[in-house]
Amino acid sequence: MSDPTAALRATRLGRAFRGHSALSDCDLELPAGRVTALVGPNGAGKSTLLQLAAGLLRPTTGRIQVFGHAPGSREARARTAFLAQEKPLHPRFTVADTLRLGRELNRGWDQALAERLVRAAGISLTARVGSLSGGNRTRVALALALGKRAELLLLDEPLADLDPVARHDVTALLMAEAAERGVTILMSSHVLSELEDVCDHVLLLKDGAVRLAGDAQELRAAHTRITGRAHPLEPDGLPHDFDRSTVVHAVTAGRQVTALVRGGSATAAAAGEEDRWISETPTLEDLLLAHLRAPRADRTEAAA
Numbered sequence: 281m282s283d284p285t286a287a288l289r290a291t292r293l294g295r296a297f298r299g300h301s302a303l304s305d306c307d308l309e310l311p312a313g314r315v316t317a318l319v320g321p322n323g324a325g326k327s328t329l330l331q332l333a334a335g336l337l338r339p340t341t342g343r344i345q346v347f348g349h350a351p352g353s354r355e356a357r358a359r360t361a362f363l364a365q366e367k368p369l370h371p372r373f374t375v376a377d378t379l380r381l382g383r384e385l386n387r388g389w390d391q392a393l394a395e396r397l398v399r400a401a402g403i404s405l406t407a408r409v410g411s412l413s414g415g416n417r418t419r420v421a422l423a424l425a426l427g428k429r430a431e432l433l434l435l436d437e438p439l440a441d442l443d444p445v446a447r448h449d450v451t452a453l454l455m456a457e458a459a460e461r462g463v464t465i466l467m468s469s470h471v472l473s474e475l476e477d478v479c480d481h482v483l484l485l486k487d488g489a490v491r492l493a494g495d496a497q498e499l500r501a502a503h504t505r506i507t508g509r510a511h512p513l514e515p516d517g518l519p520h521d522f523d524r525s526t527v528v529h530a531v532t533a534g535r536q537v538t539a540l541v542r543g544g545s546a547t548a549a550a551a552g553e554e555d556r557w558i559s560e561t562p563t564l565e566d567l568l569l570a571h572l573r574a575p576r577a578d579r580t581e582a583a584a
């Protein structure tokens with residue numbers, strides 16, 4: 281059902297580059313005030329989606345709206361901040377010059393916040409951007425995005441260059457922005473293990489299409505991870521009469537098989553030997569990994 285308060289909505293969205301489809305037929309809604317993990321293999325279309333939402337690319341087919349407005353429009357631009365994957369900043373500018381530009385370009389600019397973020401990272405305001413490490417350039421780009429005080433943050437791999445402490449600090453900051461100020465965040469990442477703490481919503485793209493979308497807890501509860509002794513006569517290790525249509529992905533290691541299956545814990549009983557199977561709710565990382573590995577992605581799954 282359509283959410284009238286959705287921060288981002290796309291309908292049959294598609295984008296092609298010189299005839300090659302990067303995204304096709306994507307229907308999605310991003311709930312306002314939530315932190316959504318945008319995951320998918322290399323080339324899945326994550327950056328393309330973020331650039332469409334930021335108004336830097338135009339759809340080839342379908343449409344996308346930010347708070348009900350076309351991306352790139354004055355209304356949408358005022359409410360959106362975008363952190364690009366390559367963090368394009370002017371290398372000859374000092375950090376202070378960079379923040380000054382942010383202040384000049386953005387009406388609701390929060391200079392105190394931007395300076396605090398830069399100082400918290402131990403970066404001098406007089407340092408030239410070109411002399412900073414990759415991780416510190418990311419911190420300056422984040423200060424620029426957050427200083428704008430936007431309602432929707434579009435972040436393309438914001439954690440990629442950061443050291444573990446910086447990753448921890450940045451994820452805490454993003455969670456606070458969502459919890460305290462109701463900011464909506466869409467962030468792409470390949471660091472699945474770190475998404476569990478920060479994201480409460482999931483959007484998984486594969487081959488340019490939405491394969492999994494919804495509330496992270498609901499999606500976890502709608503799946504079960506089962507582990508047991510691999511059946512020696514079955515190629516996937518699962519019991520002969522196990523309902524394969526529920527299996528997202530199964531992997532055998534030695535004599536043990538682990539499978540992610542659709543459905544709650546009752547599904548494990550279908551293995552027929554439930555006392556020999558351990559069934560548990562998957563972590564978000566288990567869930568995402570299984571869907572990323574799933575050989576056949578023929579439909580979108582959504583939390584109820």
Ligand SMILES: Nc1ncnc2c1ncn2[C@@H]1O[C@H](COP(=O)(O)OP(=O)(O)OP(=O)(O)O)[C@@H](O)[C@H]1O
Nearest residue numbers: 297298301302320321322323324325326327328329
């Ligand atoms: N400007 C462009 N010109 C031509 N092809 C492009 C362009 N941008 C993206 N593509 C293609 O579109 C597809 C999706 O790319 P995109 O960068 O959106 O993927 P991604 O999921 O962000 O990947 P990654 O995880 O590697 O960053 C790829 O096949 C890519 O080669």
